[in-house]
Amino acid sequence: MTSILTNLFDGVAYGMLLFVLACGLAVTLGLMNFVNLAHGAFAMAGGYVCAVLVNQSGWPFFAALPLAFVSSAIIGAALERTLYRHLYTRSHLDQVLFSIGLVFMSVAAVDYIMGSSRVYIKLPAALEGQFDFFGVGIGRYRLMIVVICGLLTLALQLVLARTRFGSRLRAAVDDARAASGLGINVPQVFAFTFAFGCGLAGLGGALSAEILGLDPYFPLKFMIYFLIVVTVGGSSSITGPFLASLLLGIGDVAGKYYVPKMGPFVIYTIMIVILIWRPNGLFGRTAAR
Amino acid sequence: MAAQEDVGRFARQHAQWHWSEIAFWCFLLGCGFLFTSRFLIMTEILRLALFALSLDLILGYAGIVSLGHAAFFGVGAYGAGLLALHGIINEPVIALLAAGLLASLVGFLTSFLVIRGVDLTRLMVTLGIALLLEALAERYSNITGGTDGLQGIEMAPVLGLFSFDMFGKVGFFYSLAVLFVLFLLARRIVHSPFGLSLRAIKNNPLRAAAVGVPVNRRLIAVYTLAAFYAGIAGALFTQTTALASLDVFAFERSADLMLVLVIGGTGYLYGGLIGAVIFKILQEFFSTITPQYWQFWIGLVFVVIVLVGRARLHRWVLFVPNLIIAQLRGSQAVVTVPESDAS
Numbered sequence: 001m002t003s004i005l006t007n008l009f010d011g012v013a014y015g016m017l018l019f020v021l022a023c024g025l026a027v028t029l030g031l032m033n034f035v036n037l038a039h040g041a042f043a044m045a046g047g048y049v050c051a052v053l054v055n056q057s058g059w060p061f062f063a064a065l066p067l068a069f070v071s072s073a074i075i076g077a078a079l080e081r082t083l084y085r086h087l088y089t090r091s092h093l094d095q096v097l098f099s100i101g102l103v104f105m106s107v108a109a110v111d112y113i114m115g116s117s118r119v120y121i122k123l124p125a126a127l128e129g130q131f132d133f134f135g136v137g138i139g140r141y142r143l144m145i146v147v148i149c150g151l152l153t154l155a156l157q158l159v160l161a162r163t164r165f166g167s168r169l170r171a172a173v174d175d176a177r178a179a180s181g182l183g184i185n186v187p188q189v190f191a192f193t194f195a196f197g198c199g200l201a202g203l204g205g206a207l208s209a210e211i212l213g214l215d216p217y218f219p220l221k222f223m224i225y226f227l228i229v230v231t232v233g234g235s236s237s238i239t240g241p242f243l244a245s246l247l248l249g250i251g252d253v254a255g256k257y258y259v260p261k262m263g264p265f266v267i268y269t270i271m272i273v274i275l276i277w278r279p280n281g282l283f284g285r286t287a288a289r
Numbered sequence: 290m291a292a293q294e295d296v297g298r299f300a301r302q303h304a305q306w307h308w309s310e311i312a313f314w315c316f317l318l319g320c321g322f323l324f325t326s327r328f329l330i331m332t333e334i335l336r337l338a339l340f341a342l343s344l345d346l347i348l349g350y351a352g353i354v355s356l357g358h359a360a361f362f363g364v365g366a367y368g369a370g371l372l373a374l375h376g377i378i379n380e381p382v383i384a385l386l387a388a389g390l391l392a393s394l395v396g397f398l399t400s401f402l403v404i405r406g407v408d409l410t411r412l413m414v415t416l417g418i419a420l421l422l423e424a425l426a427e428r429y430s431n432i433t434g435g436t437d438g439l440q441g442i443e444m445a446p447v448l449g450l451f452s453f454d455m456f457g458k459v460g461f462f463y464s465l466a467v468l469f470v471l472f473l474l475a476r477r478i479v480h481s482p483f484g485l486s487l488r489a490i491k492n493n494p495l496r497a498a499a500v501g502v503p504v505n506r507r508l509i510a511v512y513t514l515a516a517f518y519a520g521i522a523g524a525l526f527t528q529t530t531a532l533a534s535l536d537v538f539a540f541e542r543s544a545d546l547m548l549v550l551v552i553g554g555t556g557y558l559y560g561g562l563i564g565a566v567i568f569k570i571l572q573e574f575f576s577t578i579t580p581q582y583w584q585f586w587i588g589l590v591f592v593v594i595v596l597v598g599r600a601r602l603h604r605w606v607l608f609v610p611n612l613i614i615a616q617l618r619g620s621q622a623v624v625t626v627p628e629s630d631a632s
Contacts, residue, residue, distance in 0.1 A: 092408045101591025108585030268421040279410045
């Protein structure tokens with residue numbers, strides 16, 4: 001019984017991490033209808049920035065996390081302004097080719113700069129080990145992830161639903177032409193959202209170094225997971241991707257624990273079945289018009 | 290009636306053999322006699338060309354963007370490998386056909402998943418199928434050999450006459466013959482009414498359905514056919530290298546394949562062939578400069594091609610040949626990239 005609960009908790013932590021990693025993609029892919037396979041590259045950038053700051057410059061872990069966010073956001077904003085924005089109206093084939101190219105470049109570049117072996121981030125002692133909570137083993141690090149990601153999710157939901165920027169974004173996504181007619185600077189909104197999504201991915205990358213492992217092949221290895229979160233979750237709100245990532249996290253941890261021999265087989269099968277059953281995702285519509 | 294006759298004449302005109310095509314194939318055959326020290330890399334190019342031809346059938350002609358075409362390549366590769374390893378079918382040509390049929394069976398079964406949904410779902414489903422097969426091959430490593438791959442594959446002589454040699458001479462001519470035969474078949478198919486209906490579907494599925502083209506059945510048919518081609522390419526891989534390992538399913542293989550096709554141009558059969566030659570030359574070039582990081586430059590090629598624009602790039606490439614042709618034969622005879630490629 002307790003092992004089930006521990007697994008459940010690990011799954012939730014994993015899922016929340018996936019959500020933070022992928023929710024930027026939910027906006028670009030789900031809402032702006034841009035197939036960005038290179039999302040993982042931004043996550044990897046954040047992870048490596050954090051690793052360098054903590055391991056080589058001796059920054060405290062919690063001070064390096066915001067830096068991971070900021071650096072990925074800056075990279076994202078720069079790429080959006082220079083490259084991505086030219087491709088919003090192109091065919092999916094062009095977008096796929098372009099973002100695969102970026103993935104290959106990022107993999108080779110990181111391999112060149114940082115080496116190909118897995119990178120570990122030195123954690124503060126307070127985050128190591130686990131404690132018992134009514135007999136359920138809870139990892140401290142995972143608890144921290146649940147807390148941080150949970151807060152982020154709440155904040156995101158509030159920003160999207162309550163603030164002026166949130167309503168601008170929703171308007172721009174619903175109908176870009178009508179929104180620009182109303183005086184909303186649509187490209188600016190998109191650029192800001194893209195950069196913010198990349199920043200979140202960077203933060204997620206920094207947090208995931210401990211759990212998912214950080215090496216130059218990160219963008220390729222986890223690309224499918226991000227895509228699953230978005231396509232299965234749909235994109236009418238952020239609740240869809242959130243639930244999808246929780247499902248994916250719990251499913252993956254449980255699958256690896258109970259049927260280790262089947263490997264990732266379970267996840268892919270479930271994904272294909274869901275996509276066949278509901279091509280627009282489990283929760284609501286996608287903008288894949 | 291007059292319009293219909295026009296269409297028929299136009300289609301027949303396009304289906305005729307052009308002298309430059311004959312020259313192209315003569316050149317390929319000639320390579321086998323000229324560069325006798327380079328058989329291995331040339332065989333690789335031919336294999337890649339066949340694989341790209343297969344993707345062209347669904348991407349260029351039917352408009353299905355697939356991120357997991359390596360799935361069928363892998364099925365063909367393992368199929369041929371297992372047939373040879375266990376001595377079920379020793380004769381390469383028959384084993385090739387069997388592997389191709391196996392792949393086309395997988396293609397037929399998965400085509401029902403692929404024709405549902407829009408571009409994005411298709412991307413995900415094709416990618417998912419390739420990953421699924423890779424996971425399966427890893428899971429049943431007692432059959433597939435896992436990460437070590439199938440080892441100790443020995444091929445019988447082709448048609449009982451030509452045994453594979455270590456310089457790859459037989460492998461080259463064998464691959465060339467297979468490519469040529471399959472190319473003829475593909476050429477016949479894309480110029481048939483079936484091929485024309487595929488183009489109609491690619492341009493506008495709704496309109497195609499409205500004029501009476503059975504869209505889904507056509508897509509299933511061409512997907513199965515493409516899987517057959519990819520399976521044969523995979524089987525050739527196993528037969529000429531005597532190796533089949535998990536990386537036949539790898540995502541990079543599908544991604545590289547897209548680059549091959551895009552370099553050469555989608556929507557005409559020589560695109561894959563030309564693309565394969567250029568891609569392999571690029572790859573060789575980059576990996577001699579930076580053995581470990583050639584992927585960076587390949588990625589850069591992807592990005593540049595997209596940013597410059599595929600249609601514009603092809604106009605540039607064809608600028609000089611067209612200038613020459615226009616001088617020699619008047620402006621009527623210029624070579625153009627098919628209109629459908631521009632989008």
